[in-house]
Amino acid sequence: MYKLIACDLDETLLNDDTHVGKRNRKAIAAVTKMGVKFVPATGRGFKAITQTLQEINLIDQPNEYVISFNGGCITENKDNQVMKFQGLSWQMANQLYQLGQKYDVCIHVYTKDMLYVYNTNKEENKYINGRHVYRIIDNDNLDFLKGQEIAKELYGNPNMPYLKEIAADLGDLTNELDVSYSSNRYLEFNHQGVNKGAGLLWLARKLGIKPEETMALGDNFNDLSMIKAAGLGVGMANTNPEMKDQCDFITTADNNHDGVAEAIERFVLQK
Structure with missing residues (x-):
């Protein structure tokens, strides 16, 4: 039986x-009642x-958890x-x-309490509204965040091939x-070694749950580490096509049609 379900949120x-x-x-209410940990990741x-x-x-709620x-x-x-917290050094974040x-x-620059957004636009604001509390900045550097814990950073552009070019350009x-x-x-x-899969395994160990007793659900590459680490890795119907073959199961329903419930009903509630 699966005792811990780690589930991505957006998409x-x-x-x-x-x-x-609904x-x-x-x-989720049904598995929580059974004592299964439902963990947003x-x-x-x-x-x-x-x-x-x-x-x-x-x-x-006590004894309930979030991987963020x-x-x-x-x-x-x-x-x-x-x-547990492991973020980027200020030096790396500033670089x-x-x-x-x-x-x-x-x-995007994330501290524990705030998201700082540089060079945003109307499309980006539309996407992050309702998902984040954020502050728009135009600073040349991150001197204003010295001494604060920085969780992560990201670059945003809807052109994925362009983002992959940037990753290659960053080199070593x-x-x-x-x-x-x-x-x-x-x-x-x-930070190197920080991903959802490592977070899932750390929490499972903390709770005395075996990796094979975990289930992970997601749709994109930041979910892949936990999909591969879990006893059962589930992708939504809308999962990035480039990673579908690395999931154990793909739902027939997407995020707009309760694909998570489909997987929970099949593998945990066994309907």
């Missing part, structure tokens, strides 16, 4: 309007998913207690920030980072 659990569908909510910060935790009735910042932070929902200004990208620098892609618009940078 997986959430529909395009950033809400949890069938998904019902399935997101690239966003843990304080940015309050709406989702409210919708699935896990807000401020692509595995950079693991928290217990009760009082947002940080159990990425200044390099990013050479490219046609928006730049990417060897010092954990690099992934998300939402078909972001090139993400975490």
